[in-house]
Amino acid sequence: MLQREIEDFIEKVRSRREFLKMSGKGIAGITVTTSVLNLMGCSNTETANQDAPKAAAFVIPTGLIVSEPNKCTGCQRCEMVCTVANDGKIHPLISRVKIARNFNYGKEMTDNYREENGYYGNFVMTPETCHQCEDAKCAAACPQKAINQNETTKAWTVDKDKCVGCGACTAACPWNMPTVDPETSKSTKCILCGACADNCITGALKFIPWEKFEAMLRRNGYRLS
Amino acid sequence: MANITGWQGSLLRVNLTTGNIKTEDTMKYKDLIGGAGIGYKIIFDEVPQGTKAFDEANKVVIAVGPLTGTAAPCSGRTNITSLGPTNPYHAITDSHMGGNFGAWLKFAGYDGIIIEGASKTPVWLKIEDDKVSIEDASSLWGKGTIDTEHAINEIMGKEACVASIGPAGEKQKNLASIVNSVNHSAGGHGGILGAKKLKAIGILGKRSVHLADENAQEWLKLNEYMMKDIIGANNQHVVPSTPQPWAEYHNPGSRWTAQLGLFWGAANPPVETGECAAGDKNKVGLRTQKAVFDLGPIAEERTVKMGGCYSCPIRCQSNMYMPELEKYGLTPYATSTCINYSSPASAMLKGFADGDTKGMDAMIVKCLGSRLADDYGIWSNYGQLGRDFKFAYTSGKLKEVLPKEEYNSINFDLMEKGDPAWMVEYYGNLIKDGEFSHLLDGPYWLDQRWNFGKEYWDGYGYNVWSKMAYPKHHSNEAGAQVGALINVMFNRDANSHTHMNFIGAGLPIELLKEIAGEVWGSPDALDAPKNYTPMNEYKAKFAKWSIDRNFLHDSITLCNWVWPMTVSPSKSRNYRGDTALESKFFSLATGIETSEKDLDLMSERIATLHRAATIKNMNTIDMRNEHDTIPNWVFDVDPDMKPFTEGTVKLDRDDMQLALTMLYKEYGWDEKTGAPTRAALERLGLKDVADELEKLNLLP
Structure with a gap:
């Protein structure tokens, strides 16, 4: 069972990575089970609760981004470091990784808020990251064609000179991840700089380069390619 | 500029x-x-x-x-x-x-x-x-x-x-x-x-906080340095609580509790705190498993995660899953830390029904009580509320002062039996309008109303500090005269942790004394616990520095439960911290190049302004006798022992008067009264404050 979970995961990663190489486009997250997390050295336990928000892995050109909600303590330092690194200032609104907006009540506030996600409820909060989608709706929606894939990083990247701050990218993104900075009227969007994961205080957000991922697999008797 | x-x-x-x-x-x-x-x-x-x-x-x-x-x-x-x-x-x-x-x-x-x-x-x-x-x-x-x-x-x-x-x-x-x-x-x-x-x-709001334009990269570097080389665990404890392969030292009192096999057990899936070696910035938030520290080993399986404040990598609050709370009409979640957990338990005067101070009943009491206190907006007065209730109840005073009908309406039996339901009764009555609710007046006013008397004021363990009637907070037991001096300087409990964090960092006393020598001029600034020596000028410097940093942190604002960074967990630094870090962050945030010395002067200015405001409020300059008083129990504890002998935290009356004089001298205040002089105020750019005090005839 555990072995099959791991093999399934590796197969998904493999196919998405191949797809990525061919198309040069990213793809949405893969749910990560406990056994897979163990494999990647993210967690050490077997007692996953089926109702819990799932950890997710995103295949990006340079590796995997793994997000584990159970480890997120809501310190919001990922957002701060993101905006310091990219904007030279601090505000959760313009951060490319989002946690503050889910801090109090999770993704939506309900009458049952004391039982649901967020600090007013069960304390669970999920950091949201840009999916670098295969079919990037933000790029497609941009009237200025200001969002293009960077050749080196393969991240969908905003050309600040072209951006007019219209907000079409925010509206088009299913998760509203790009945000227009009200002070500059430019869209802020993840460029895969990795500062958020690099500074996560518990490893709730983790970036695993391909090389490291392959080494982990080899140590456990698996292969990616 | x-x-x-x-x-x-x-x-x-x-x-x-x-x-x-x-x-x-x-x-x-x-x-x-x-x-x-x-x-x-x-x-x-x-x-x-x-x-x-x-x-x-x-x-x-x-x-x-x-x-x-x-x-x-x-x-x-x-x-x-x-x-x-x-x-x-x-x-x-x-x-x-x-x-x-x-x-x-x-x-x-x-x-x-x-x-x-x-x-x-x-x-x-x-x-x-x-x-x-x-x-x-x-x-x-x-x-x-x-x-x-x-x-x-x-x-x-x-x-x-x-x-x-x-x-x-x-x-x-x-x-x-x-x-x-x-x-x-x-x-x-x-x-x-x-x-x-x-x-x-x-x-x-939508407005960003800007760093000085060119400083983003410098800021990231400084952040990296602090997170890798300087920061420790909660209260800047810098060694783990258990032996770890990576650690030279360990200390069971440390809040760096992370270890293999210790989990956030109610996380889905559970998260192992594991080995959190010094230098690993991606595990700083796992170092402090505070639930087991505050609530005992039983809390591990109920820990959802650690929480805390905005931007803080030291997660000192435990977020708990407690289905037992549903019995009291609450949702099964609780979160708190330190005194807000222990204060409810202190109102359980006869202990807990299951007979275990770290058992399930105790944990229910702490979670239930902290939930009610936060929802009702009740302050524990650094735990004094429970001690005041204890004195009132055990001395028979409560029965005497409460109208009979009110006394009989309160189900004290729950407390007598150690039933956690006492929390609902206790906090519920505190926010009613009866006589019982005067427990929320605080010691001075409660004594005025209920006449607690000498037994309360002088009783060791009731912790009432000075005529100002606030509870002691890391006083003579924390660095001898240093802790005592810090406790006299405030108008509520001395919420100052500068000295305590250093003393409690977990490093061997010899090493701490070495560091004390570097920061305050002599290793004699620090005494070993319960092995005190008479007052010296380095203790006065240590006390002043601690007070000033506290005022700095409350102004700049940083958390004085972690800052300043007097020590570090870094063996390669020989556990030295970086006391200039506040000024480095300040310079990068504001664009105003500011040295540690510059910032120390600004801190002294704020401390002195606090003193001036206190003098204005009290309408006297005789701080020594009217404000900076020290309770008898500091000098009368351990009646069979002399001060400055090994095994006691007892201090000496004359020596503490000398300590006050030495502290006043460090500040340049009038050594007789402890009031800031015009010269001291003007040196700090507070001429207008001096003028106002002079008008009120409040300059020494």
């Missing part, structure tokens, strides 16, 4: 009598940094001598500093300054809360809010960037803090941060808190908002 950043530049002034709302320039207070510094100046300048805490003329200054919202580690604190209702003279005090509030205040464009006047009807303050309005709160009056905050989130949106008062504040109890985001509470000023009929403040 280049463009100054860090501060947002505006203070919001809200007059609840007239409804006037205006903004003022923060920068006129720049030399006082922010937070407490701004608060002291406004209260000193604007609140007339003789004003009482709940008077309309009193003001409340909720302010933060240039590091708030800059992402400096542990910069999530908000400082609140006003007259202190628990103090016999209603002298100036601060209260402090963590959470998101301070950063949200900056994001709305403000460094502080000055609240003045009083509304006739319940109101709340709505702040959305430059749209600020006073709103009707009649439907919120009577609600707990959680319901209030949620109701305001329904109006402002789920991302707004809301601070509110509960029933204790509404009823103008002295021991009332201001609470934001469920459990981040500031103690002692809730009743003042109640008197002003201000139920809550909701904040949401």
Whole structure:
């Protein structure tokens, strides 16, 4: 069972990575089970609760981004470091990784808020990251064609000179991840700089380069390619 | 000078009598940094001598500093300054809360809010960037803090941060808190908002906090250095609590509890704290498993995660899954830390039904009690509330002073049996209008009303410190005269952890003494625990430095439960910390190049202003005899032992008078009275303060 979970995961990663190489486009997250997390050295336990928000892995050109909600303590330092690194200032609104907006009540506030996600409820909060989608709706929606894939990083990247701050990218993104900075009227969007994961205080957000991922697999008797 | 950043530049002034709302320039207070510094100046300048805490003329200054919202580690604190209702003279005090509030205040464009006047009807303050309005709160009056905050989130949106008062504040109890985001509470000023009929403040804003333009990369480097080389665990404990392969030292008292096999057991899936070696910045947030520290080993399986304040990598609060709370009509979640867990337990005078101080009943009591205290907005007065109840009950005083009908209506039997349901009875009666609720008056006023007498004031274990009647807080047991001197300098419990964090860091005493020698001039600044020596000038320097850093942190604002970085977990640094880190962050945040020495001077200015404000409030310069008094139990404990012998924390009366003189000397204050002289005030740029004190005949 555990072995099959791991093999399934590796197969998904493999196919998405191949797809990525061919198309040069990213793809949405893969749910990560406990056994897979163990494999990647993210967690050490077997007692996953089926109702819990799932950890997710995103295949990006340079590796995997793994997000584990159970480890997120809501310190919001990922957002701060993101905006310091990219904007030279601090505000959760313009951060490319989002946690503050889910801090109090999770993704939506309900009458049952004391039982649901967020600090007013069960304390669970999920950091949201840009999916670098295969079919990037933000790029497609941009009237200025200001969002293009960077050749080196393969991240969908905003050309600040072209951006007019219209907000079409925010509206088009299913998760509203790009945000227009009200002070500059430019869209802020993840460029895969990795500062958020690099500074996560518990490893709730983790970036695993391909090389490291392959080494982990080899140590456990698996292969990616 | 280049463009100054860090501060947002505006203070919001809200007059609840007239409804006037205006903004003022923060920068006129720049030399006082922010937070407490701004608060002291406004209260000193604007609140007339003789004003009482709940008077309309009193003001409340909720302010933060240039590091708030800059992402400096542990910069999530908000400082609140006003007259202190628990103090016999209603002298100036601060209260402090963590959470998101301070950063949200900056994001709305403000460094502080000055609240003045009083509304006739319940109101709340709505702040959305430059749209600020006073709103009707009649439907919120009577609600707990959680319901209030949620109701305001329904109006402002789920991302707004809301601070509110509960029933204790509404009823103008002295021991009332201001609470934001469920459990981040500031103690002692809730009743003042109640008197002003201000139920809550909701904040949401879009304005970024800027770093000096060219400093983003420098800031990231400094952050990296602090996170890798300098920061430790909760209270800047720098060694693990158990032997670890990577660690040279360990100390069972350390809050660095992470280890293999220790989990956040109620996380889904559970998270192992594991080995969190010094230097691994991606595990700093796992170092402190605070639930097992506060609640015992039983708490491991109930730990959802660790929580804490905005921007803080040291997660010192435990978020708990406690289905047992459903029996009391609550949801199965609780979160708190330290004294707010232990205070409810201290009202269980006969222990717990299961007979275990670290068992399930104790954990239920701590989680249930902290939930009720936060929702009702009750402040524990650093745990004094429980001790006051203990004295009143065990001395028979409570039975004597409560009307018979009221006494009989309270189910003390629950407490006698150790039943956690006593929490519902206890906190419920504290916010009723009966005589029992006067336990929320605090020691001085309670003694005036119920006549507790000498047994209470001099009783070791009741912890009442000085004529100011606040509880001791890391006093003579923490660094001998150093802790005692720190405890005399405030108007509420000395919420100063500078010295305690250093003493409790977990390093061997020889190493600590070496570091003490480097920071304060001689290893003699620090005595080994319970092995004290007579006063010396280095202890005075250590005490002054600790007090000044506390005022700095409450002004800049940083958390004094972690800062300053006197030591580090880094073996390659030989465990040396970096006491210049505050000034490095300050320089990068503001663009004003500021050395450690410069910042120390600014801190001394704030400490001295606090002293001047206290003198104005008390209308006497005789601080030595009227304010800086030390309780008898400090000198009379262990009657069979002499001071300065191994095994006792006992101090000597004459030696402590010398200690006061030496501390006054360090500050350049009048050595007879302990009041700042004109020269001392002018040296710190406080000529206007000296002029005002002279007018009031309050200069030595």
